[in-house]
Amino acid sequence: MTVLDSPALPVLFSDEVLRRFLDAAAAEYAFITPEAPRPCFGVLTGTIADDAVLVSEIAFGRNARTTDPSAREEFARTIVPRFGSAYENAVRAWWLAPDDLLRITREAAGRGLDVLGSIHLHPDWHRLGPECERGRPLSDRPTPMDEYVFRSAGWPLNVVCYLEKQHGGFYYSLAAWDGDCAPLSLRVHASAGLVSA
Incomplete structure (x- = not known):
């Protein structure tokens, strides 16, 4: 079975x-300001079993959103015209540095793992961002921009983590999506305090 055969399988998350x-x-959230919606992005690696996608590791890379010529061109030519001037903000959105993706892919392969997809942050931007964003709350659902990226990347697993700060603490929700933006069943490993059966 290849990674591309896996979208209907449940995702078991470490x-x-x-x-x-x-x-x-x-x-990253600690540095978000109304002018700077700081992104957070990770590459998910793991294996495919007969009955599940097993996410076992995460790797981080650099954001080449403003330094990579391909990224600058894609934002100017496609993303800003399609998704709005908010994406002119150089802090908004993530473009994984190609050499980091190559490094992550090689390191994963060396450990017998596949690159399965990505995870990225959606903060409560409707509370933290500028006034014009107040009526558009984010969640763990993909935005139209996310849908474009998921389809373009072709990865079979795309996880969105919604993170908000309320009543003195952080709260989050997670959802997983395939490369066509269909929802996937996502389960997080429950190790703390549970006895193995």
């Missing part, structure tokens, strides 16, 4: 991968 992503997302 709690360690989730913790690492949430730690990174909370660090």
Whole structure:
């Protein structure tokens, strides 16, 4: 079975991968301002079993949104005209540095893992962002821009993590989507305090 055969399979997500992503997302969240919707993005690696997609590791890379000529061209030619002037903001959105993706792919292959897809942050931008964003709350659902990216990337797994800060703490929700933006069943490994059967 190849990674591309896997969209109907449930996604079994490592709690360690989730913790690492949430730690990174909370660090970025601390620096979000109305002018800077700081992104957080990770590449998910793992294996495909007969009955599930097993996400076992996460890798982070650099955002080449403003430094890679292909990224600058894509935003200017396609993304801003299609999804609006908000994407002129150089801090908004993520473009994984190609050399980092190559490194991540090689390192995963060296450990017998496949690149399965990605996870990215949706903060409560409707609370943190400028006044013009107040009526458009984010969630763990893909935005139209996300849908474009998911379809363009062709990865079979795309996880959106919605993170908000309320009552002195962080709260999150997760949802998984295939490359055509159809929902996938997502389950996070429950290791803490549970006895194995």
